[in-house]
Amino acid sequence: QSALTQPPSASGSPGQSVTISCTGTSSDVGGYKYVSWYQHHPGKAPKLMIYEVTQRPSGVPDRFSGSKSGNTASLTVSGLQAEDEADYYCSSYAVSGWVFGGGTKLTVL
Amino acid sequence: QVQLVESGGGLVKPGGSLRLSCAASGFTFSDYYMSWIRQAPGKGLEWVSYISSGSSHTYYADSVKGRFTISRDNAKNSLYLQMNSLRAEDTAVYYCARVGGGSGSYYRDWGQGTLVIVSS
Numbered sequence: 001q002s003a004l005t006q007p008p009s010a011s012g013s014p015g016q017s018v019t020i021s022c023t024g025t026s027s028d029v030g031g032y033k034y035v036s037w038y039q040h041h042p043g044k045a046p047k048l049m050i051y052e053v054t055q056r057p058s059g060v061p062d063r064f065s066g067s068k069s070g071n072t073a074s075l076t077v078s079g080l081q082a083e084d085e086a087d088y089y090c091s092s093y094a095v096s097g098w099v100f101g102g103g104t105k106l107t108v109l
Numbered sequence: 110q111v112q113l114v115e116s117g118g119g120l121v122k123p124g125g126s127l128r129l130s131c132a133a134s135g136f137t138f139s140d141y142y143m144s145w146i147r148q149a150p151g152k153g154l155e156w157v158s159y160i161s162s163g164s165s166h167t168y169y170a171d172s173v174k175g176r177f178t179i180s181r182d183n184a185k186n187s188l189y190l191q192m193n194s195l196r197a198e199d200t201a202v203y204y205c206a207r208v209g210g211g212s213g214s215y216y217r218d219w220g221q222g223t224l225v226i227v228s229s
Contacts, residue, residue: 003153003155006153032214034212034214034215036214036215036216038154038216038219043221044221045113045204045218045219045220045221045222046154046204046206046216046219047219048209048215048216048217048218051209051212051214051215052211052212052214052215057217089153089154091154091156091215091216093214096171097156097159097168097169097170098144098146098156098159099156100146100153100154100155100156101153102152102153103153103154
């Protein structure tokens with residue numbers, strides 16, 4: 001299984017919006033409405049932020065939103081806050097299992 | 110509150126074996142599919158294996174197929190990963206994760222991970 005492609009880094013100032021992309025193929029991202037996003041602070045358990053492309057679990061601020069167009073999914077964080085600084089990983093269901101992105105380190109300037 | 114606590118990691122020589130465990134609490138373990146996911150040092154996440162709620166279905170990443178075996182004991186609320194013929198590239202933090210309900214396409218809860226180092 002090939003990893004999904006994410007930019008290694010992204011940044012924004014407090015209050016700004018930032019969008020992280022996640023590019024796959026028609027066999028994963030483009031073929032299913034099953035993209036999820038995870039926030040990971042090193043040393044802690046990853047946390048589900050978005051599932052099924054656009055759904056937000058209870059307890060996740062509505063500043064986090066997801067979308068998809070073709071083979072590329074996106075996570076947008078609006079109104080950036082200091083605690084949003086973390087690694088973010090996308091994932092997609094695929095025929096042969098699940099595939100993850102390489103991760104994007106989000107820095108709040 | 111959901112808790113997933115991994116254990117069993119450590120240092121092992123290439124070709125050796127290790128068995129990871131994940132103790133689950135805070136939910137009805139027998140109702141949920143479970144997975145193991147790993148993260149090599151400096152790398153992204155990699156899905157490893159998946160097991161259905163009643164153990165009837167198991168799936169593996171190509172990188173571990175034939176060497177790793179996932180299992181569970183619903184009476185003990187525990188998930189396991191038997192890792193044989195370990196290689197240096199298996200060095201990673203291994204996470205236990207609960208598959209979300211509905212579509213079952215995402216991981217609702219994760220543990221904090223256990224570190225496996227394969228080195229001579």
